[in-house]
Amino acid sequence: MKISVNNKEVETAAVSISALVEELSLPLQGIAVAVENRLVPRTAWDGYALAEGMNIVIIKAACGG
Template identity: 70%
Template sequence: MKVSINNKEVETDAVTLLQLTTELSLPAQGVAVAANNRMIPRTEWADYALSEGISIVIIKAACGG
């Protein structure tokens, strides 16, 4: 299915947010994810179903200032 990740169209086989983050090799800590402009708590990633065309925003924490 095609989803939008940080405004870029991506093809994925993932059906849940947790599968998507694993597929993208995101780190276990320091990452926040929003789906359709709603922050999704990490505890809900395994149960959050993806759908065709969903808009995902991934924010990674960075050190420095």
């Protein structure tokens, strides 16, 4: 299915946020995920079903000042 991740179209076989994070080789800590501009708690990633055309934003924490 095709979804938008950080404004880029991505073809994925992932069916949940946790599967998408794993597919994209992202770290499990230090990131936040929003679907359709709503933050999804990490505890809900396994059960949050992805669908064609969803808009997902992944934010990585950064250190610095």
